[in-house]
Amino acid sequence: xxxxxxxxxxxxxxxxxxxxxxxxxxxxxxxxxxxxxxxxxxxxxxxxxxxxxxxxxxxxxxxxxxxxxxxxxxxxxxxxxxxxxxxxxxxxxxxxxxxxxxxxxxxxxxxxxxxxxxxxxxxxxxxxxxxxxxxxxxxxxxxxxxxxxxxxxxxxxxxxxxxxxxxxxxxxxxxxxxxxxxxxxxxxxxxxxxxxxxxxxxxxxxxxxxxxxxxxxxxxxxxxxxxxxxxxxxxxxxxxxxxxxxxxxxx
Amino acid sequence: xxxxxxxxxxxxxxxxxxxxxxxxxxxxxxxxxxxxxxxxxxxxxxxxxxxxxxxxxxxxxxxxxxxxxxxxxxxxxxxxxxxxxxxxxxxxxxxxxxxxxxxxxxxxxxxxxxxxxxxxxxxxxxxxxxxxxxxxxxxxxxxxxxxxxxxxxxxxxxxxxxxxxxxxxxxxxxxxxxxxxxxxxxxxxxxxxxxxxxxxxxxxxxxxxxxxxxxxxxxxxxxxxxxxxxxxxxxxxxxxxxxxxxxxxxx
Ligand SMILES: Nc1ncnc2c1ncn2[C@@H]1O[C@H](COP(=O)(O)OP(=O)(O)OP(=O)(O)O)[C@@H](O)[C@H]1O
Ligand SMILES: [Mg+2]
Numbered sequence: 001x002x003x004x005x006x007x008x009x010x011x012x013x014x015x016x017x018x019x020x021x022x023x024x025x026x027x028x029x030x031x032x033x034x035x036x037x038x039x040x041x042x043x044x045x046x047x048x049x050x051x052x053x054x055x056x057x058x059x060x061x062x063x064x065x066x067x068x069x070x071x072x073x074x075x076x077x078x079x080x081x082x083x084x085x086x087x088x089x090x091x092x093x094x095x096x097x098x099x100x101x102x103x104x105x106x107x108x109x110x111x112x113x114x115x116x117x118x119x120x121x122x123x124x125x126x127x128x129x130x131x132x133x134x135x136x137x138x139x140x141x142x143x144x145x146x147x148x149x150x151x152x153x154x155x156x157x158x159x160x161x162x163x164x165x166x167x168x169x170x171x172x173x174x175x176x177x178x179x180x181x182x183x184x185x186x187x188x189x190x191x192x193x194x195x196x197x198x199x200x201x202x203x204x205x206x207x208x209x210x211x212x213x214x215x216x217x218x219x220x221x222x223x224x225x226x227x228x229x230x231x232x233x234x235x236x237x238x239x240x241x242x243x244x245x246x247x248x249x250x251x
Numbered sequence: 252x253x254x255x256x257x258x259x260x261x262x263x264x265x266x267x268x269x270x271x272x273x274x275x276x277x278x279x280x281x282x283x284x285x286x287x288x289x290x291x292x293x294x295x296x297x298x299x300x301x302x303x304x305x306x307x308x309x310x311x312x313x314x315x316x317x318x319x320x321x322x323x324x325x326x327x328x329x330x331x332x333x334x335x336x337x338x339x340x341x342x343x344x345x346x347x348x349x350x351x352x353x354x355x356x357x358x359x360x361x362x363x364x365x366x367x368x369x370x371x372x373x374x375x376x377x378x379x380x381x382x383x384x385x386x387x388x389x390x391x392x393x394x395x396x397x398x399x400x401x402x403x404x405x406x407x408x409x410x411x412x413x414x415x416x417x418x419x420x421x422x423x424x425x426x427x428x429x430x431x432x433x434x435x436x437x438x439x440x441x442x443x444x445x446x447x448x449x450x451x452x453x454x455x456x457x458x459x460x461x462x463x464x465x466x467x468x469x470x471x472x473x474x475x476x477x478x479x480x481x482x483x484x485x486x487x488x489x490x491x492x493x494x495x496x497x498x499x500x501x502x
Binding site: 149164242 | 302303321322323324328334336337338339347348350351352379399
């Protein structure tokens with residue numbers, strides 16, 4: 001079963017690589033560099049003295065906005081899901097912000113707070129927060145009323161029902177929100193850096209000016225690996241911390 | 252001296268009267284079945300006694316204490332679908348009531364283990380609910396209710412979702428456990444045979460609004476055996492109750 005999934009995954013990747021190679025050979029490397037060309041260009045990218053500091057800085061600065069978004073978004077989402085008044089007040093803002101893409105906010109935020117750490121943290125925070133809020137709200141609303149009744153009939157207090165029913169019921173959703181939120185955060189961070197031409201986004205900008213697209217694709221592949229690696233890590237944390245959930249879904 | 256006294260309970264949902272001035276008494280160690288057509292108000296009555304639904308009027312007194320509108324104290328509830336907490340192992344589910352009461356971990360697990368073994372689940376301490384069959388889940392549900400050592404056990408069609416064979420087995424198990432730890436039982440069921448097989452006394456309810464059509468003392472001695480279902484007296488009572496219910500529905 002586990003082996004079967006791995007094989008299909010690898011097969012899928014191989015198929016995409018073959019397709020990519022074919023398209024690249026057809027269009028030429030000024031438009032689409034082939035995987036082989038990207039692989040050849042990659043060592044140079046990775047040994048570029050600017051590369052590792054740029055990647056580290058991007059991830060480090062992103063974490064601030066991301067963690068803040070989780071710290072605010074999770075309690076806010078639970079409050080919205082479990083309290084009608086909070087829901088009524090916050091919901092319009094959530095619906096409004098969630099449809100605005102991070103890119104649309106960048107110019108405004110630059111005017112308001114310049115190009116420094118505050119700006120980057122803010123853009124990541126805004127892009128991640130509402131996603132976390134909305135998904136946690138939905139999960140909190142869906143907590144089984146029957147299980148809450150079970151707890152109540154064992155005379156659990158409000159706090160005990162929160163601690164013994166609502167929190168554990170939300171647990172898998174918290175980890176899913178953290179995982180998907182991370183992708184939103186990373187995207188917002190790259191968008192912001194590309195706007196201001198700094199860090200990893202700056203490298204992407206520069207690579208875009210190159211005659212060959214090989215270095216650009218190299219950077220994109222690195223970005224994909226970072227994102228896939230981080231989400232896989234969080235998925236494992238989830239499987240370890242919520243075994244009832246993982247073993248039920250076979251994940 | 253354990254005693255349940257329910258007096259003058261009325262309940263209206265919207266404009267629909269479900270219970271009008273209903274009273275019942277249960278003596279120490281008595282097993283009482285509540286039998287009646289679907290939708291007549293049996294669950295509502297049970298949940299009022301359990302404290303999960305507020306009555307419009309009336310009083311519930313258990314062991315001399317007025318518990319109207321309050322959950323907990325002296326009552327253990329077994330739910331139809333078992334309704335176990337999916338994030339707790341079998342033994343943690345059984346220990347839930349004790350945890351709510353603040354019993355320390357070592358002690359509550361030890362007491363839970365006693366009931367886990369009593370319901371025949373030795374070896375399944377650490378199983379997650381989804382890894383258990385429906386019948387095993389309901390065993391955990393029964394153990395969870397017994398574990399707080401209530402003086403009154405409330406059961407709302409606890410075997411309604413199980414197949415016939417499993418139901419027969421669990422009926423015998425329930426009687427065995429209850430004989431080991433006698434307590435008052437209110438057992439809601441649709442099954443005439445089930446009521447006759449399990450109960451000391453049967454309250455037959457009319458269609459909505461529920462009122463007691465007939466109170467039947469079940470004359471069979473304990474311990475009871477499967478072959479009593481062929482006894483002429485058993486068959487006579489079964490026919491009598493079934494005609495009573497049919498007449499009421501046609502009236
Ligand atoms: N929360 C509620 N709001 C409105 N009506 C309700 C509510 N709960 C129950 N009712 C109504 O009250 C009546 C009695 O419901 P109840 O669940 O007590 O019946 P029951 O005897 O347990 O039926 P069954 O044997 O099918 O379980 C039904 O007509 C039902 O529709
Ligand atoms: Mg019912």
